[in-house]
Every structure is written in structure tokens, then in C-alpha cells.
Amino acid sequence: MISNKTFAHGTKKGIKLIIELSKYIIPSVFVIKILEHSGLLERVSGFMAPYMSYIGLPGEGALVLLFGQVSIYGAIGAMLPLGLTAKQITICCSIIAICHAIILETVIVNKSGANGFLNAGIRFLAAVATGLVLNLIIPGV
Amino acid sequence: MDWMKIFAETLETSWNTIFKMIYIVIPLFILIECLKDSGWFEKISSKTKKITKLFGLPGESALGITIGLLVGLTFGSGVVMQIKEDVNINRVQLNILFTFIGICHAIIEETILFTTVGANGAILLLNRIIMALAFTVIYMVIHTYFRQKAVKKTNAAM
Numbered sequence: 403m404i405s406n407k408t409f410a411h412g413t414k415k416g417i418k419l420i421i422e423l424s425k426y427i428i429p430s431v432f433v434i435k436i437l438e439h440s441g442l443l444e445r446v447s448g449f450m451a452p453y454m455s456y457i458g459l460p461g462e463g464a465l466v467l468l469f470g471q472v473s474i475y476g477a478i479g480a481m482l483p484l485g486l487t488a489k490q491i492t493i494c495c496s497i498i499a500i501c502h503a504i505i506l507e508t509v510i511v512n513k514s515g516a517n518g519f520l521n522a523g524i525r526f527l528a529a530v531a532t533g534l535v536l537n538l539i540i541p542g543v
Numbered sequence: 544m545d546w547m548k549i550f551a552e553t554l555e556t557s558w559n560t561i562f563k564m565i566y567i568v569i570p571l572f573i574l575i576e577c578l579k580d581s582g583w584f585e586k587i588s589s590k591t592k593k594i595t596k597l598f599g600l601p602g603e604s605a606l607g608i609t610i611g612l613l614v615g616l617t618f619g620s621g622v623v624m625q626i627k628e629d630v631n632i633n634r635v636q637l638n639i640l641f642t643f644i645g646i647c648h649a650i651i652e653e654t655i656l657f658t659t660v661g662a663n664g665a666i667l668l669l670n671r672i673i674m675a676l677a678f679t680v681i682y683m684v685i686h687t688y689f690r691q692k693a694v695k696k697t698n699a700a701m
Contacts, residue, residue, distance in 0.1 A: 408580045412573030419568050419652075424561050432553045439544050474653060478660055482556045488661060495662035496670050499653055500646050507616055511645060514620040515627065516637035521645045524682060528646050528674045536670060 423475045430469055430479030437465075438483065457533025458493050458540075460486070470498040477502065489542045496536055501529035563659055571655055575614065584609050598639050598679060603630045611644035613651055619644050635686060642682050647675035 447461030470477030512518035611619020
């Protein structure tokens with residue numbers, strides 16, 4: 403039954419998530435800012451740009467996808483300072499939504515008796531497919 | 544490098560987002576708790592029975608799929624582990640279940656978080672559900688193909 407306890411519980415969980423988010427977002431933004439100011443971001447971006455162009459992302463997108471393997475909050479933090487377009491944000495988020503925190507979740511899946519590595523492989527393939535398909539069907543840049 | 548500038552920019556960018564999320568995340572979690580306590584998950588799991596039937600899973604696993612889909616992978620796998628004690632569910636069925644849940648989980652929370660940073664929620668959600676269904680079916684097809692091959696091989700050997 404819904405009681406006052408339900409609301410208290412929900413608020414508590416929400417505040418917990420905000421704190422958890424801050425723990426990931428602030429360091430991620432900080433790291434990206436350091437990379438940006440030191441000129442390293444440009445070099446990584448230039449190196450990755452030809453590969454990332456297949457899925458419609460700029461070279462910096464590779465870093466966002468990498469941060470997403472720590473946690474989706476990390477990816478959100480890394481995405482903020484980059485100034486991506488609406489299409490790029492949608493593609494980036496779709497990929498991360500499918501394939502995030504893969505190490506942690508492989509452990510969870512393994513623990514419940516299914517094959518975690520198979521699961522991780524399928525998710526990776528689904529993420530690549532998402533990038534390729536969405537890049538083709540979403541209009542705009 | 545100008546460290547003061549880096550600190551200032553970091554705080555500005557993070558604060559803007561975190562502040563926006565406070566307004567979204569707390570009501571969302573209250574809503575999820577309300578749904579949980581009002582028994583809505585049990586009700587909706589009769590709808591997800593269609594998915595379990597399509598994938599050849601036992602009907603009891605519908606609750607696991609529902610919780611995984613709406614709340615998160617950790618909770619979902621907890622429910623599946625409980626279900627495993629009551630119902631006979633083999634490794635292949637578990638793989639099918641987790642292929643679906645692995646691609647498509649915590650859809651309420653993650654969709655809303657990504658929409659706050661500017662993603663198109665409809666595309667995000669639709670793509671995720673389609674990918675989950677598609678890759679689960681692909682896994683099933685490939686698995687049956689190889690099993691039939693193995694059965695033929697043993698038959699030929701006999």
C-alpha cells in the first residue's frame with residue numbers, strides 16, 4: 403500500500419542518486435576540461451574521427467563511449483562540455499543506453515546463472531548496429 | 544594551463560546539469576516507489592507474459608522481465624534468482640532472458656536522464672526496445688540452428 407513511507411523512501415532514493423550522479427559527473431567534466439585545455443582532446447579526436455564518422459559522432463565521441471563503460475553518469479558528465487549537436491547526442495545516448503558499465507553488468511549477469519560474456523558480446527553488437535542505423539535514419543547533422 | 548579556469552568551467556557545467564536533475568530525479572523516484580508499493584508491477588507483468596511466451600520462457604519470469612525493464616538490471620536479476628528456486632529454468636532460457644534485459648533495462652530512469660542532457664527520448668526508447676527484441680530473436684535463431692546441427696551430427700554418428 404502507498405503510505406507516507408513510500409514518499410520518504412522515494413525522496414531518499416532520489417537524493418542518493420543525485421549524490422551518486424555528482425560523484426561521477428564532476429570528475430568526468432573535470433577530466434574532459436583538462437584534456438581540452440591541454441590540447442590532448444584535439445589529438446585523440448583527430449585520431450578517432452575516421453572511425454567514429456561511421457556512427458555519426460565526432461572523434462571526441464570515443465571518449466564519451468569510454469566513460470560510459472564506467473557508468474552512464476560518467477558518460478553524461480563527459481558529454482556536457484563537448485557541445486555536440488542534437489543528432490550526435492541522441493546517437494551517443496542510444497549507444498550508451500544499450501552498452502554501458504559492461505564489466506559490472508557482466509558480473510551481475512554471470513552471478514544470476516546466464517552467460518555474461520555472451521551477453522556483453524551481444525550488447526556490443528547491438529550498440530554498433532544502433533550507431534550505424536541511427537546515423538542513417540536520423541535527419542540533420 | 545589555467546587551472547582556475549578549468550575549475551570554474553567544471554563547476555559551472557556540472558552544477559547546471561545536477562541542478563536540473565534534482566527536479567526530475569526525485570519526483571521520478573517517488574513515482575517508482577508508488578508503483579512498487581501499489582502492486583502495479585504484478586499487474587503489468589500479466590502483459591509482459593506475452594513477451595515471455597514469444598521467447599519460450601516460463602510465465603513466472605514475467606515479473607523478472609518487468610522489474611528489470613522498469614527498475615534496473617540489479618533488481619531484475621535478483622528477482623530472476625528468486626524465480627529460479629521455484630521454477631525450472633535452464634541456462635539457454637536464462638541467456639535469452641538476459642539478452643533482452645541486458646539491452647533494455649531501467650528504461651524509465653535512463654531515458655529521463657538522457658533526455659535532460661538533450662537526447663530525443665522517443666528515438667532512444669524505441670531504438671532500445673527494437674534492438675532488444677531483434678537481438679533476442681537473432682540469438683534464438685542462431686542457437687536453434689547450431690543445436691539442430693549438433694543433433695544431426697549425433698544422429699549420423701549413431
